[in-house]
Structure formats: structure tokens, C-alpha cells
Amino acid sequence: MAPFEFVVPTTLPEAIALLDPDDPGVRPVGGATAVMLMMKAGVLQLTRMVSLRRLEAAHSEVSVGADGQLQIGGFATLSSLEHSPVVQEGWPVLTRTFKTLSNIRVRNVATLGGNLAHGDPHMDMPPVLSALNASVVLTGPAGERTVKVEDLYTGYYETVVKRDELITRIVVPPQGRQHAAYMKVTTRAAHDWPALGVAVVLDMAGDSVNGASLIVGAATDRPTRLTDAEAMLRGEALTDELLRAAGDSAARQLDIVGDAHGSAAYKKQLLRVYLGRAIRKAIAASDSKEHA
Structure with a gap:
């Protein structure tokens, strides 16, 4: 790696002042887990790395606002969120998802803001938070x-975050009684990069779907909403036939591109199968919590 400047600001204004909107070689980092891999591979060269690890503790806090929304500091580590009682109680789908991200060594240093800002379409949190x-x-x-997290991404490794901006807070509406799940399919270890990720949030009215939020990741250049499948589910009872039809519709809607984790045809077949499984998992997860 070529030499670069490494700076460690202690306040948010200081960190922002160290960024440069005109220099793509200046990067802020939380845990630096993804950036260091890119630098070692020779696909990223930095002139300055701005470490955010010593910023004020307030920017890593987790709380619930008066309106019931989850407020997460952008520099909170994935591990701290995984073990947060606040998240476990009100947003169990997030807790379950955090446990599947990479390995514990990475989760101990990687931050949620950095995870979202990185822009890799294989990341797990963007689909879940979008849903x-x-x-x-x-x-x-x-x-x-x-x-909106759903509007954060514009393409492969491309976001609307400006070079002199930082993700300082993530705001999540109450999960409430919504049914939610995230399923990822990997070709190696369970915590590895997904060949496909499916996030599901359902608002049920009895046995019928009042509303559905379905987001797929790792199959396109950004997290993508499955609008056709959402419309197909709305107002209907969940049957095996309907879920198969929704999976087929989702596969037809997307222009899926193959990569090192799977061919386009393979990912289309995964989506056909796993959309229904994720929906069933969301219902089962909520039922088990209600009867715990």
C-alpha cells in the first residue's frame, strides 16, 4: 500500500473539517474493515484516512425517542447493537440480523454508519433497514x-453521501406488531457475503396481508424493492400457491447480474424459493415471540 495520512479527530466538527469534497482519496472510516481489504487488494488508494473511533460517545448511543422511533448513533458498532436490550426488545429482526453479519471480530469494530455508507450491494443491513x-x-x-435508507444507493459502491458528509444517525420506525425477517443465502460460511438477501416486513390484518415491504439485496447493483410481489400479496391470505407466484414475479421483475457468489440464473432461482421462505419465517418469528 502507498503511504497515506492517518488522523484521529475527537469531535464531529473536527472530523467533518478533515474531509475533502474534491479528493476521493480522503475517506472517513469506522472500523475500516472493508476499506482495508480494498486497499490491500489495490482497488483503493487513500491520501488521508479519517478514523472516527474516538468521537464523542453520544454519537454511538442507542435510544428510543418520544415518538417510539429507534435512534442509533452512526458510530455504534455492530456488536453493541447486537447485544443492545433496546434493540432486542423493540426491533428483534435487527438483533437476529446483526448475529449473521461477518464474524465477531469484525462486528466488534465495524460501525453501522460505515456499513451503510460503504455502498457494497452485498451488505446485509441496507435491505433490512430499507424494508x-x-x-x-x-x-x-x-x-x-x-x-431514506432505500434512497441512499445509486449504483454499485455509489451512494448519495457527499465526500464531506458522515452518517451520524440512523432512525428506525417502531417495528411494533409487524412481522419481519431477513434471510441470506451464502455459498460458504453462514456469516459470509450473501449470494442473495431477502428482507420482509409484513403488516397483517388477521390472516391477510394489509401491506408488505419486500427488499432484495446482493442480486442487483443496489437494494431493490420487489414492487410486483408486494402488490400481489396485498389484501391476500398467504398460501403456498400465492408465495410461489410472488417468487416467480420477483424473479421476472429484476435484472439480476451474476457475480463471484452465483450466476444470474442461480440467483433468480434462489429468489423464487427464498422469498416465500422469508415471508413464512417472518410470520413464524412473530408467532414465537407472542407465545414466548
């Missing part, structure tokens, strides 16, 4: 602005 209708707060020299 939950979560937003991020971006902070830069001009102040704060809020963006």
Missing part, C-alpha cells in the same frame, strides 16, 4: 439532511 422504512441523518459543513 423497515428507516432513514439516515447525514451531517456535513452545511448541516444535517435526512435520506
